Amino acid sequence: MTTTDNRKMLIGMQLGNGYGAQVTAWRHPSVDVENYAKLDAHVRYAQKAERGKFQFLFFPDSPNQTQKHPADAPQMTLDPLITMAAIARETTHIGMATTASTSWNEPYNLARQLKTLDMMSGGRIGWNAVTGSDPMGAANFGQEVADSAQRYQRLHEFVQITQALWGSWEEDAWPPQRETGVFADLNKVRPINLRGQHVASRGPLPIPPSKQGQPVIFQAGGSPNGVEVAARHANVVIGAAFTKEDAKAQRDRLRNAAAEAGRDPDEIKFIAGLMPTVAPTVRQALDRRGFFVEPHIRQRVSYLGMMLGTTLSEQDLDSTLEGRNLRANPSDPRSQRALELAQEGWTVRDILYHGIIDFHPSPIGPAEVVADHMQEWFEFGACDGFWVSPSLYEEDIDIFVDQVVPLLQERGQFHADYEADTSRGHLGIGKQYGLDPRLQ
Amino acid sequence: MTTTDNRKMLIGMQLGNGYGAQVTAWRHPSVDVENYAKLDAHVRYAQKAERGKFQFLFFPDSPNQTQKHPADAPQMTLDPLITMAAIARETTHIGMATTASTSWNEPYNLARQLKTLDMMSGGRIGWNAVTGSDPMGAANFGQEVADSAQRYQRLHEFVQITQALWGSWEEDAWPPQRETGVFADLNKVRPINLRGQHVASRGPLPIPPSKQGQPVIFQAGGSPNGVEVAARHANVVIGAAFTKEDAKAQRDRLRNAAAEAGRDPDEIKFIAGLMPTVAPTVRQALDRRGFFVEPHIRQRVSYLGMMLGTTLSEQDLDSTLEGRNLRANPSDPRSQRALELAQEGWTVRDILYHGIIDFHPSPIGPAEVVADHMQEWFEFGACDGFWVSPSLYEEDIDIFVDQVVPLLQERGQFHADYEADTSRGHLGIGKQYGLDPRLQ
Ligand SMILES: Cc1cc2nc3c(=O)[nH]c(=O)nc-3n(C[C@H](O)[C@H](O)[C@H](O)COP(=O)(O)O)c2cc1C
Numbered sequence A, B: 001m002t003t004t005d006n007r008k009m010l011i012g013m014q015l016g017n018g019y020g021a022q023v024t025a026w027r028h029p030s031v032d033v034e035n036y037a038k039l040d041a042h043v044r045y046a047q048k049a050e051r052g053k054f055q056f057l058f059f060p061d062s063p064n065q066t067q068k069h070p071a072d073a074p075q076m077t078l079d080p081l082i083t084m085a086a087i088a089r090e091t092t093h094i095g096m097a098t099t100a101s102t103s104w105n106e107p108y109n110l111a112r113q114l115k116t117l118d119m120m121s122g123g124r125i126g127w128n129a130v131t132g133s134d135p136m137g138a139a140n141f142g143q144e145v146a147d148s149a150q151r152y153q154r155l156h157e158f159v160q161i162t163q164a165l166w167g168s169w170e171e172d173a174w175p176p177q178r179e180t181g182v183f184a185d186l187n188k189v190r191p192i193n194l195r196g197q198h199v200a201s202r203g204p205l206p207i208p209p210s211k212q213g214q215p216v217i218f219q220a221g222g223s224p225n226g227v228e229v230a231a232r233h234a235n236v237v238i239g240a241a242f243t244k245e246d247a248k249a250q251r252d253r254l255r256n257a258a259a260e261a262g263r264d265p266d267e268i269k270f271i272a273g274l275m276p277t278v279a280p281t282v283r284q285a286l287d288r289r290g291f292f293v294e295p296h297i298r299q300r301v302s303y304l305g306m307m308l309g310t311t312l313s314e315q316d317l318d319s320t321l322e323g324r325n326l327r328a329n330p331s332d333p334r335s336q337r338a339l340e341l342a343q344e345g346w347t348v349r350d351i352l353y354h355g356i357i358d359f360h361p362s363p364i365g366p367a368e369v370v371a372d373h374m375q376e377w378f379e380f381g382a383c384d385g386f387w388v389s390p391s392l393y394e395e396d397i398d399i400f401v402d403q404v405v406p407l408l409q410e411r412g413q414f415h416a417d418y419e420a421d422t423s424r425g426h427l428g429i430g431k432q433y434g435l436d437p438r439l440q
């Protein structure tokens, strides 16, 4: 597969707390420790991503941000909908998708906030609809986590009610007509009267169509129920995979499921996770990444032993693993890469500095290493693009934008500039206003 | 009573849809009809109020904004929390209080959004905690309205859980300590584990103290249960009264109830509603106001007849009511004022142009008329200040700021400039962080 088909990758950026995707980023000397609660920082990071022509920002979220270790900052902190409102007014093109749970919200409230954001941003909003499966999150609502079938049934109902509310103001009832004195034709802003097993709403939601009509649905997950709802409702799937083969299998599964649900598979984009570190040399990149690994290196060293079928402790940190009888532990998909690094002769510390125990693949080294990884996956058909989690927003976004983005552009892998100014436009997906007509 | 005690009035401004407090304001030639959904307009209005040194903006809200008449714009439209986020970043001093219902939200979600706003605004946020008593609003959540006792019990639990969440990050656990590597002491960001009959939350909410600690509680209502919760929790009561005697009675009742609940009565401010219209002459002011009355004048003329104990129809619009046997209908507190206007010899149309059928007193004429009304009420002890509902934001805020505010300042009734930059500072109320210690 070549890129002569002119297909270009999409790039999104994870934006969580005010420091970086690494929970120890707050300790970096470049950081104002109070950025945790300063929207100025979030806005600045968003502007950097927009300078890089990224298609979207992605806000992970969960109602359980309890800090687990004294050295760590919670991953997400301030409310992401409020954060997006600030960013929307201080950017012009970049899309923004936030995670919000269908278990701990009401469709009317969430539909209203998301549509408000979509209006004010000129059609740049997406919603990552997840169920929320964390008991500590549930406890913030005095509840317990329901089983998967119940959670996803509620999600399915919730998404449909939300979309119906979004479409409850008919498009041609806007704008108001001063000449006739009719603000909106009452027959065109109508109740939806939907009631499911879990959620219900009467409507209407009195918000007119946005520049893109209504927000785009994202989904994150991969469990069978997750794939099913994504295939029916989502235009973007925020994914996680450690090999391009696994990513391709996930992407193919999604595309097939979408086709089975009667949709064009190109209407659903599978976006793979990426945690790159860029520096002029591999050694410098390792030391850059190592800063964030160090505070937790003791716990990680024993886990690495488990991944490699050996026993490791702090004393081994500066040794290589030559002569040991190693095997990749099949219960952790990152073990194979750890084994390769061990076989290349890296010390235990440097294996860990490679970001081997992290949520996503971590290409590390000069910009070419990162661009090569992305191009390889993309041309393999592993994904439609990447969501990048910069370790340290304050520095790593600029480095990626100044060094990796131009390479991808030169290679024809990534667009040279925004072709649109709405999320639907960036993603190249069709229009949808209100409920999906196939579901009505 | 004189103002030699140096007590000064507070001024707040109602901010709803993008046009004005009159539902017909959208038709005014000065208005961009698309302001309904343009935050630029809301931000501009907020900046005008800040220029006038107003202490706060007040966002009424309800989940039932169904348009009732083709000529009317819904009163509030875009989500107020999202709107406040935009305004917070483009103003520096003015406080902002939004209404949010305790029946159709979850404490954790609302606590998080409000505290996020309080952080990002530098401590300028207030929350008008209402139960929500509208069946059409309830239907947007597939529910019915509970009885008053249940609604207010939920509100009482909700406010306490919210405040406990706000205080769940101990003040001295902020800011993060780069030197020691401790982001926050885990013993100082702790669960709250509160469970009531209606709502519950585990916590903690991982948001540090804002510049004012946490948001201020507002309340709106006046029913016995409403007064009780206000007396326990609120620092500001958004009120409605048509005579200064009634306002004073309401204020005294609140102050007594606060004292009975063990609080200093000066910690609770009663804010009276006001819908002024200012123009160089009374005639010009009437015509200004009349623009907004005209679209509904037919319905109003018959209602005015009911208020005056007579029968009125469209044919009577340009007649005076001389010779009729009139009496003020005691079931509507505005009838007395309507009777006075009839006795002064105004035509039916002009009586209606006085804004007689409106939510609040409507002083109308040159700026002195409005300033006199405000001073008279304030010196009578009727209120601690006013919340002004400008008919037409695009013009009426500036007129009030340029003409009424300087008069009140000259008379020593209103402050010359902000003395503080937080809501607690503007209101002159004490600190509270977490739950009220008297309730713990
Ligand atoms: C890449 C990725 C990102 C995710 N982001 C979130 C998130 O931000 N918030 C959340 O509550 N869950 C998130 N999830 C969890 C999923 O929504 C889902 O709960 C999880 O995959 C478990 O599957 P299940 O809920 O179907 O059992 C994410 C999952 C993946 C794979």
Ligand SMILES: Cc1cc2nc3c(=O)[nH]c(=O)nc-3n(C[C@H](O)[C@H](O)[C@H](O)COP(=O)(O)O)c2cc1C
Binding pocket: B059, B060, B061, B062, B099, B101, B130, B131, B132, B133, B148, B220, B221, B222, B223, B224, B225, B226, B238, B239, B240, B273
């Ligand atoms: C001045 C004023 C403003 C109010 N603003 C709101 C509002 O914005 N949203 C709302 O749902 N209710 C609002 N209310 C309604 C009250 O919260 C309350 O529901 C009403 O007074 C009826 O009393 P009850 O609910 O105790 O029966 C307001 C009431 C008053 C007097």
